[in-house]
Amino acid sequence: MSSDTDALSGLRQEIDRLDREIQKLINQRAACAQQVAHVKMAAQGEENAVFYRPEREAQVLRAIKDRNEGPLGAEEMARLFREIMSACLALEKPMHIAFLGPEGTFTQAAALKHFGHSVVSVPLGAIDEVFREVESGAAHYGVVPIENSTEGMVNHTLDMFMESPNKICGEVQLRIHHHLLVGAGTQPDTITKIYSHQQSFAQCRQWLDSHWRKVERITVNSNAEAARRARDEVGAAAIAGDMAAELYGLSRVAKNIEDRPDNTTRFLIISKQDVPPSGQDKTSVLVSMRNQPGALYHLLEPFHKHNISLTRIETRPSPNGTWAYVFYIDFEGHVSEDRIQNVLKDIEVEAVELKHLGSYPVGVL
Known part of the structure; x- marks a missing residue:
């Protein structure tokens, strides 16, 4: 017993020593971040200095995952460093991040996953408000949903890109788990x-039909709003995620009720800045083609010609005419690459309009 106690005591002392060393190194890193801020402000001016560099953060996080040897997994290690980087960046300049609110939504969870918890979260009531907040400079960045693996594209976000000057500077994917939640005064049999958002109802349709077919389903603007109502109304339940459950103090009647186990939503990070290449990037464009035979072929042929992989293509009605359409396209590569420049030049010959929405790092976390 004594030898076991001695061994345990020795291990704890080693952990304490490592903790002190880790803390010291983190503070050294933070001091370096402060020096970076001073250099940037001296070179660019305090108002014009750019502190958050999406391509740099993507490169750092990829390197962390690549060199990780365990026993912690690469994703977990990258998340730890994500928070360290977030705290260090806040020393340079606290960032204001607009997102589709209210607090407790999956969009907020995506924002915190991408930027870490040391940012100022700014919840807004609609996607167009997020775009305007970024465009006006009131927020440094915005986070908006773009597509769900079950329900497809978020059309409002696509439509906003037709008129907004904002750029896409990043992406983040969030695994979506839905739970059936109730407040303290509600029992499952009552x-x-x-309540839930229409997208969540759609993503849980089969489960609801099997378990709660006869219960009224009421659509609200967000899952967080659904959670608030479930907290305040006896006999009400909500479909929402972990963040909303914790924020509003709700209990889980059933967990992970989404119909598809791989249910994932992709979010875009928007800003006013162009992003240099990170080494593993995507480019997004909007293209309006002439309404004539072979238009789609002429749009896609340059990608085949230059060996560029498309990751997404969607069609939306054009605001400029009846039965006219705009194509939203994501593809691999950065606009600074010659092959991407050649693709865009070929498309421009055939297109009525070509709008570059941004080149940005492929999501790391």
């Missing part, structure tokens, strides 16, 4: 109505 549930008479379920």
